[in-house]
Amino acid sequence: MDPHLLRTFTAVARLGSFSAAAQELGYTQSAVSQQVAALEADLGVALLGRRPVIPTEAGARLLDHADILLTRLAAARADVVRVARTPVSRLVVGAGGCAFGARAARALAAVRRAMPRAEVAVRGLARSAVVPAVVAGEVDFGLVDGAVAPTDPLRLPQAEGLTVTRVGEEPLAVLLPPAHPLATRAGLRLDDLTDALWLDAPGTSIPLADLRAALPGAYPVSLPYAGGDARVLHELVRAGHGLAVLPRSAAGACAVPLTDPPLVHRVELVGAGADASVLAVAFSAEAGG
Numbered sequence: 001m002d003p004h005l006l007r008t009f010t011a012v013a014r015l016g017s018f019s020a021a022a023q024e025l026g027y028t029q030s031a032v033s034q035q036v037a038a039l040e041a042d043l044g045v046a047l048l049g050r051r052p053v054i055p056t057e058a059g060a061r062l063l064d065h066a067d068i069l070l071t072r073l074a075a076a077r078a079d080v081v082r083v084a085r086t087p088v089s090r091l092v093v094g095a096g097g098c099a100f101g102a103r104a105a106r107a108l109a110a111v112r113r114a115m116p117r118a119e120v121a122v123r124g125l126a127r128s129a130v131v132p133a134v135v136a137g138e139v140d141f142g143l144v145d146g147a148v149a150p151t152d153p154l155r156l157p158q159a160e161g162l163t164v165t166r167v168g169e170e171p172l173a174v175l176l177p178p179a180h181p182l183a184t185r186a187g188l189r190l191d192d193l194t195d196a197l198w199l200d201a202p203g204t205s206i207p208l209a210d211l212r213a214a215l216p217g218a219y220p221v222s223l224p225y226a227g228g229d230a231r232v233l234h235e236l237v238r239a240g241h242g243l244a245v246l247p248r249s250a251a252g253a254c255a256v257p258l259t260d261p262p263l264v265h266r267v268e269l270v271g272a273g274a275d276a277s278v279l280a281v282a283f284s285a286e287a288g289g
Helices: 003-015 018-025 029-043 057-084 102-114 127-135 208-214 230-238 273-288
Strands: 090-096 119-125 141-148 163-175 198-200 221-224 244-247 256-260 264-271
Touching (some): 003 018, 018 029, 057 127, 119 127, 127 264, 163 273, 198 230
Parallel strands (some): 090 141
Antiparallel strands (some): 163 244, 163 264
């Protein structure tokens, strides 16, 4: 399958329109129609209905594979470019959510000692943007985090073909206002908090989607915070705007441990090929120390 044809097909299927796909891709509508027809001829099966423009059963099955195939192609292109580079002079780490903590900072310091001539940078990204940034070669490594059951990996379908290494796992804690009636508890069950008011702050706390996946519930949002400054999050909670769940090390001494369900904050390092070992080794040394 020609990847250009596959990319055009996925755009049409996603947008439900040949003309919208043509506008997005910078082609004429007739060129988009011809490319989809060429892909259908190659496979010998209709992939899209025309009125309305929706995938056929075969088209839906191809879509299940398309994202992974295109991601692998992008990863291969970025990997070839990396091989052709001069010796490493740049090291950019992309981090989303609560992934970059004290341990990551110490591991990065070890890398800088080992590579004194490297230009090292840390780039804050949305959680969903970290893996695509690694695939595209925009960052050299990515740190991704989330709340999962102990020893469970994060769900990172876009990372297929990349090296993924667990580099951190710690308990979670609930951040509450000082005067909250539950603030003096020794531990909290998430089941007791699903109807409480929450902050929607995916850049500085565990996403509500992770909590809902672990224990379905309403988790009504009192206030959304789209920034990445943890101090703002703490002040919003302190002022009573809502609750938040954080890694225990980031929550502070006044936070209450989350005891049920047994969730942990997991951090994974995503990199390409052998390059991923540089920072992974530093994390391993940090754990040993």
